[in-house]
Amino acid sequence: MNNKKSAMNGALASQIHRERVSLDHKLSVRALGVKAGISPDTLKRQLNNDRDMTMTQIAQLARALDLAPEELVRRAIENAGGMDALTADSEGVSEASGTNVTSITRGPMKPLTTEQIDETEKRAATNDPEMDTDEQFD
Template structure:
């Protein structure tokens, strides 16, 4: 997720929290409705001046929108890392299942392993 997409998500969250329609947000901020729609769909870069206009409507500072965007980016990065870890684990399990002979441990091949298990503790 890039900063533009994350900022669009932050704007969408603030708009929802404020209970504003896109049309209302457009009218209050001065950002054209079509531009706002394209921004929220991540089809258009968001200008700093537009962030300032929108933040004013939400009653927050522009940097707060960016901070929220950074949180979206951090969350997305954590989710991607979890997905990669899960995929690596799944791949390893599949590899072991397909070729168990390559991953056998010495204890499983020891002919005396059963005898050792029967040896009483002193």
């Protein structure tokens, strides 16, 4: 099985690179990590598609790039060829196995409030064995 994470994460990583180098003052990965409040090492793993980004991290990165989070995601999906291209190999489910399988819903995404994103992150942190210790929630 491939070590790489989701196609969506790869699309986001590519889009973040495009945004980062299109700025008047090209932003290094380290500078972007600092500006977004994400460890540069964690960000490098995510941009290499070795680790998926969380919703909170996507929001932090978008804001550091002076974008709305939904605009960053929209551009990533568009530049990847659309949702159908991103989910072509997934047969409509996430990459997770066992009982942790989530159906992918089609259609417009509902905007989430900051509180909803934070709550999702807290739930994910308690169930995600890949989370680093320094990123765990109490």
